[in-house]
Amino acid sequence: MSLIVDSITKTFARFAALNGASFQAPQGAFVSLLGPSGSGKTTLLRILGGLEFADSGSVRFADLNWLDMPARTRNAGFVFQQYALFRHMTVADNIAFGLKVRPRDRRPSRADIARRVKDLLDLVQLPGLESRYPSQLSGGQRQRVALARALAIEPRMLLLDEPFGALDAKVRKELRADLRRIHDHAGVTTVFVTHDQEEAFAVADLVAVMKDGRIEQFGAPAEVRKNPRTAFVSEFLSV
């Protein structure tokens, strides 16, 4: 039931974004992809979410050929840096979206959806904001709503693309702690992209340090920090 990423490559118009990226993480792990911009971490995340297609390589997750499935059947919650909330929908409708688009036989009743929205708003600590529109929320609140929306579909995998990149330092720290709590509570496998090493090390069970479309080092934060395997890793971590 683990996540096995094997030799993924991806080239955009002659630029090699991923150049054989591989790692393995157990079910329920919290993995951070860490690296400078252009290292391929967002591309790898988007491939895991089904928003981008790998040129070669494979991903196995929950004993499935993950890359053979379209995004909509993967049941992987995705959180974007710029929130990507549905701007014409209320907070409640945003969170309920993934439930409302289910085929009739798997769609919860209206009362169940409303209850689930309420539970999720409690979980992300925004109780009572059901009827607000995204434009009426602060950046931190928007990202909490985006997280609740991604969790509403009871995802197998939670993918976060620099989710706190647009927020100030204080809000980042709060959200980081909440994210870890929510991850443990939901029991999902989480992959989290960041270029902020402090953030990556504080929140993750496993860190993948990326450079030029490859994974330079993969391991527990303490291990990576103690024994940087390449000059790049030790330099990147010392900044």
Next chain:
Amino acid sequence: MSRKFLKPTEDPFWLKALLFAVTLGFIALVLLLPLMLVFREALVGGLGPAWDAITETDSLAALRLSLLAAAIAVPLNTVFGIAAAWAVAKFDFPGKTFLVTLIDLPFSVSPVVSGLVYVLVFGMQGWFGPWLAGHDVRILFALPGIVLATVFVTFPFVARELIPLMVDQGRDEEEAAATLGASGFQTFLRVTLPNIKWGLLYGILLCNARALGEFGAVSVVSGHIRGQTNTMPLHVELLYNNYDYIGAFAVAALLALLALVTLALKSFLEWRYADELAASHRH
């Protein structure tokens, strides 16, 4: 406490007054005065003659034909406009800039030329003319030709309105919808369409106004058969050339009225949904 200086963004009074005077004067002279004259000329003999001119058989036929041509051309260009804007905004492909330029073509080509193109293609001396005549299909000097010319001329309105809007909105919300399990059609209906509905509405209204008012292109392909292939603008010209001034201005006034209704509808919707309109802007 008196202010010694104007704010950096504030202009002196005489400049403000001059700008207002120029704007209002120009609008009055070029827009309002002629429009009022149309209605005045139409009603110069009272309501009766104007009403008779509008309800006369040929005028009614022209009204019907114009509405029919618009009723076919506007939905066609709505579907096309959404498809084109979607393709341009949500996908990357080589030749994208060229495609956008092509969509603009009807704006830059004279409508008369667009009409002539159809004559060259479907006319008796044209590519398909003899074949069409042999199979008894009438395109020129009939409804299909008029609809084609109208479609050509009103082609860019919806697409032009939607492309910048959809490019600005990006693909994030559609991507989010896909990861949440929505199908392509559900995404379009629940995410894309609500986000573009205002731009779409303006595009349709503009497209409709132009479809009803088009003169040049339709004039070339119509054949000017009274009561059969004359649209409203063509009918106005015909009446005018026959020295039927009351008739010409009465039909022209009706045409202007249709445009004013469109404008009023747009303003009403803007007023009615002002909150929603404000909320739908990029946050």
